[in-house]
Structure formats: structure tokens, C-alpha cells
Amino acid sequence: MAERERRTTPPYGGVFVPRTRVMSAEDVRRALWRMAHEIAERNHGIDDVALVGLQTGGVELARRLAVNLEEVDGEAPALGTLDVALHRDDIGVRPVLPEAVTDISFDVDGITVVLVDDVLFTGRTIRAALDALHHYGRPRAVQLAVMIDRGHRELPIRPDFVGKNLPTRRDEVVDVNDEGVDLGELIK
Amino acid sequence: MTDASVAQASPGTGHGHAEHRHLLSVQDLGRSGIEEILRLTDTFVEVSSRAIPKAPALRGKTVVSLFYEDSTRTRLSFETAAKRLSADTMTFSVGTSSVKKGESVRDTVETIDAMGIDAVVVRHGSAGVPWQVAQWLGGRVSVINGGDGWHEHPTQALLDCYTIREHLGGNDTDFTGLRIAIVGDIKHSRVARSDVLAYSALGAEVTLVAPPTLLPPSLVGWPVRVSHDLDDVLGEVDVVGLLRMQQERMGEALVPSLREYTHRYGLTAGRLGRLADKAIVMHPGPMNRGVEISAEAATSARSVILDQVRNGVAVRMAVLYLLVGSGVSLT
Numbered sequence: 001m002a003e004r005e006r007r008t009t010p011p012y013g014g015v016f017v018p019r020t021r022v023m024s025a026e027d028v029r030r031a032l033w034r035m036a037h038e039i040a041e042r043n044h045g046i047d048d049v050a051l052v053g054l055q056t057g058g059v060e061l062a063r064r065l066a067v068n069l070e071e072v073d074g075e076a077p078a079l080g081t082l083d084v085a086l087h088r089d090d091i092g093v094r095p096v097l098p099e100a101v102t103d104i105s106f107d108v109d110g111i112t113v114v115l116v117d118d119v120l121f122t123g124r125t126i127r128a129a130l131d132a133l134h135h136y137g138r139p140r141a142v143q144l145a146v147m148i149d150r151g152h153r154e155l156p157i158r159p160d161f162v163g164k165n166l167p168t169r170r171d172e173v174v175d176v177n178d179e180g181v182d183l184g185e186l187i188k
Numbered sequence: 189m190t191d192a193s194v195a196q197a198s199p200g201t202g203h204g205h206a207e208h209r210h211l212l213s214v215q216d217l218g219r220s221g222i223e224e225i226l227r228l229t230d231t232f233v234e235v236s237s238r239a240i241p242k243a244p245a246l247r248g249k250t251v252v253s254l255f256y257e258d259s260t261r262t263r264l265s266f267e268t269a270a271k272r273l274s275a276d277t278m279t280f281s282v283g284t285s286s287v288k289k290g291e292s293v294r295d296t297v298e299t300i301d302a303m304g305i306d307a308v309v310v311r312h313g314s315a316g317v318p319w320q321v322a323q324w325l326g327g328r329v330s331v332i333n334g335g336d337g338w339h340e341h342p343t344q345a346l347l348d349c350y351t352i353r354e355h356l357g358g359n360d361t362d363f364t365g366l367r368i369a370i371v372g373d374i375k376h377s378r379v380a381r382s383d384v385l386a387y388s389a390l391g392a393e394v395t396l397v398a399p400p401t402l403l404p405p406s407l408v409g410w411p412v413r414v415s416h417d418l419d420d421v422l423g424e425v426d427v428v429g430l431l432r433m434q435q436e437r438m439g440e441a442l443v444p445s446l447r448e449y450t451h452r453y454g455l456t457a458g459r460l461g462r463l464a465d466k467a468i469v470m471h472p473g474p475m476n477r478g479v480e481i482s483a484e485a486a487t488s489a490r491s492v493i494l495d496q497v498r499n500g501v502a503v504r505m506a507v508l509y510l511l512v513g514s515g516v517s518l519t
């Protein structure tokens with residue numbers, strides 16, 4: 001899951017060395033459970049709500065949120081995935097290649113789209129996602145769910161649903177994986 | 189030419205290099221390069237299906253079509269691909285240019301380059317012109333071979349591979365076990381040369397079917413089988429790729445008559461019925477209906493000719509993005 005963050009974090013590439021476990025797998029599970037309730041509460045149910053997981057770190061989280069929402073609200077929301085590579089603002093600054101094919105097989109016109117990602121950092125991925133999303137139609141609203149908000153925003157973007165706020169240094173790396181969430185460094 | 193391969197255009201190769209890369213021959217790509225482009229094409233097929241079928245990936249880039257030969261689909265396909273990537277496009281066609289006043293290819297290329305461009309698609313009647321253009325432009329501009337003489341037409345081969353994968357390969361780029369016949373005017377066909385290289389790189393078994401006069405003088409080193417009898421191979425192939433009779437390139441009578449050619453090598457309605465169950469029919473266009481392909485074959489359910497055209501745009505988006513946008517070679 002940290003692959004994309006490794007690439008999008010200067011100096012682009014290296015080996016992630018975890019230092020501190022900041023959330024356990026259980027913590028992530030509970031956070032996803034709470035976030036599902038918050039999404040249902042904010043939107044008065046999940047009629048006309050769709051989840052879109054950002055490749056690659058947000059895809060599995062979006063799938064798990066959808067499972068939770070089905071339990072919370074009795075109905076599974078529409079689920080899609082989005083690869084923002086072609087909409088990034090750093091094409092030409094560093095190597096950028098799409099990693100997966102976007103799959104949004106529902107009509108986004110007039111619905112509420114909840115973008116799901118693992119880590120919110122500079123906000124540039126979300127800007128690219130907003131740009132990409134509008135090529136599919138005009139959602140009524142777009143909300144943002146992230147497991148980790150690590151700060152250091154470079155754009156006026158904020159999350160609506162957060163698993164954990166995690167103060168970090170810029171040069172640290174956050175890795176959301178099957179065992180939980182780790183904070184560490186990239187060793188070049 | 190391996191240093192010109194877009195196969196190296198993957199993340200992690202570094203950044204900040206001023207060197208642009210070219211697509212001059214299928215040989216530059218190798219199997220991994222072909223597979224990389226086919227994989228990336230899936231993304232651009234999806235982009236093309238959006239309500240707004242565009243991505244801003246090549247904003248601020250300029251792509252030039254430099255066509256010294258007539259073309260409908262290749263030129264329009266590249267232009268559509270560039271526009272869907274939000275690049276600016278310029279078109280040069282020989283009929284309306286200073287070539288008529290005697291301007292050389294080199295002067296033309298350098299003039300266009302001086303306007304500030306990022307990629308140029310070159311089509312020319314002589315083999316090697318795209319390579320020569322790449323030498324002149326150094327590393328400043330990506331050069332894409334849009335068809336040079338009898339030599340190569342790499343993006344056609346890539347879109348043919350993508351179309352075959354779409355219809356017969358599932359999601360697999362391994363063509364091992366696939367039997368592909370290329371039928372017709374092999375001698376004058378750059379498509380055939382690029383197709384043979386690409387199909388065999390992916391593992392397919394290729395058979396060339398043509399009268400001896402329409403085969404190249406030597407096939408030494410070609411990874412193909414040769415047959416002079418279409419009816420012999422018809423029942424046992426998965427793909428029949430037909431080629432146009434390129435009468436404009438024939439300086440002499442290579443077949444007794446077009447009627448006789450059709451009789452022996454045309455995909456007639458009768459031969460269509462003898463194809464294997466799942467076999468598909470391909471043609472790079474433009475078709476001579478009634479010569480190498482009958483109207484029935486061109487419009488039958490087996491025909492994937494319009495899929496080839498549709499996929500061509502996405503394949504060229506993938507090539508343009510890899511060469512110009514993906515970031516390996518940009519400052």
C-alpha cells in the first residue's frame with residue numbers, strides 16, 4: 001500500500017523501514033466501523049452514496065467500508081476505483097504511470113461520492129481525483145474519507161471522515177498495511 | 189537502438205533526464221515493451237469511455253503529424269489520441285506544404301522543430317526516414333514511426349496485438365499456441381513486417397500466405413512459416429490478417445489479374461464459412477472490397493476491423509503518454 005506514497009514522496013523511491021506501529025489491525029477495523037457510521041449519519045443513510053477507492057491504497061479500505069455500510073444501513077453502496085495518475089500535477093516532474101484501470105461503472109451525476117484513500121498528505125492526489133471524477137459527470141457532492149491524516153497540506157483540501165490524525169515530520173513515511181499502520185522512514 | 193526503447197519508460201528509472209525516446213520499430217520494444225504498452229492501453233480504453241473522454245496528461249505538449257504519404261486512419265487516430273491527452277496538435281501534409289516548392293525533409297523537420305514541439309509522427313514512402321528524423325532532432329523530440337516505406341508500422345502492430353488479445357487472449361499477452369495467418373501483399377507491407385515481429389515476440393505461430401511474387405525476395409531470419417495456398421491454412425488458424433493489394437507500389441505485374449488473385453487468395457464468402465469456430469478476421473485498412481476481402485467477410489461477426497480502428501486510438505494514447513508524458517525523459 002505504501003508503494004504509491006513512496007513514489008509520490010520525495011526523493012521518490014527507497015526501502016520503507018517501519019519505526020513505530022501507530023494503529024493495530026484491530027484499531028483500523030474499529031476506525032472503519034466508526035467511519036461507516038459517520039458516513040451513514042452525515043448523508044442520512046446511503047441512498048445515492050457511492051464509494052470510490054483511490055488506487056492503490058484506498059481500494060481495499062473502500063471495499064471494507066462498503067461491507068460495513070451494508071451492515072449499518074442494510075444496503076451496500078455502489079463501489080468503484082479510481083487511478084488518478086493521468087490527472088496528477090507532477091507529470092513531467094517525476095515518473096508517473098497508471099497502475100490500474102479505473103472502474104466507475106455507475107452514473108455519478110447527482111449522487112454523493114465518497115473518495116477513500118489510505119493517507120492524506122499534501123492533498124495533491126485528492127486534487128487529481130476531483131479533476132478525474134468530473135470527467136465522469138457532476139456529483140451532487142464529494143466527500144473524503146482517509147485512514148490517516150498526516151498533515152502538511154499544500155492545497156485547501158480537508159477530509160470529512162478520518163481514521164486517525166497523525167502528526168508527522170515531512171520526511172517520515174506512513175504505511176497502511178494488513179497489520180495496521182506504521183510510521184517510519186525511507187532508506188535510499 | 190535499445191537505448192531508444194520505451195520499454196525503459198517505467199517509474200523509478202530516474203527523473204530529470206532531457207533525453208526523449210522514440211518508437212521507430214517493434215524491435216526496439218521487445219516482448220516486455222509490447223506487454224507494457226498493451227497493459228497501459230487498458231487505461232486509455234477506459235479514458236475513452238468516460239463522459240468526457242479526455243485526460244490532462246499531455247497539457248502544454250505539442251504533437252506534430254508529419255505525413256509525406258496519404259493516410260486516413262493513422263493520421264486521424266494519432267490526432268485524436270493526442271487531443272484526448274490534451275496535447276496541442278499540428279498537421280503537415282505534403283500536398284499543402286512548401287515541399288511543393290522544393291523544401292527538403294531535413295529543412296521541413298528543422299523548421300517545425302524550431303516552433304517548439306514535443307513529438308512528431310512521421311510517415312514517409314521511404315524506409316528509414318523516421319530514424320533519420322530522430323537523428324536530426326537528437327534527444328529534443330520524440331519520434332514515432334507512422335509507417336515508413338515497406339519497412340515498419342509499429343503502432344499498427346501494437347493495435348493488432350491489442351485487438352487479438354481483446355478477442356482471443358482474455359487478459360493475457362501470451363500468444364503461445366495462437367496461430368495467425370497474414371495473407372496477401374507481404375512484399376510491400378510494412379504492416380506485415382511489424383506484425384510478424386510483434387506476434388512472434390508474444391509467442392504466436394505466424395504463417396505468411398501469398399503467391400511467391402508477393403513475398404519478399406528473402407525470408408531468412410523471419411520467424412514464420414510460408415504457404416502459397418490459402419485453403420490449406422484456412423481451417424487451422426485463429427486469426428486471418430488480410431493485407432491490401434498495394435497497387436500503387438507495384439512497378440510490375442505481380443499477379444496475372446486481380447480477379448485471379450481474389451480467386452486464389454481473397455477471403456470470399458465461401459472461405460469465410462470454412463474458418464475455425466472462434467477465428468477472427470482483421471484488416472489494417474484501407475480495404476479493397478471484392479479484392480482481398482469480400483463484403484461479406486468485412487461485415488461478418490468475425491470481422492474485428494472496426495475494433496482495430498477503435499483500439500488504435502487507445503494504443504496511440506499509450507505510446508504518446510509513455511514517450512512524452514510518463515516522465516522518464518522530461519525536464
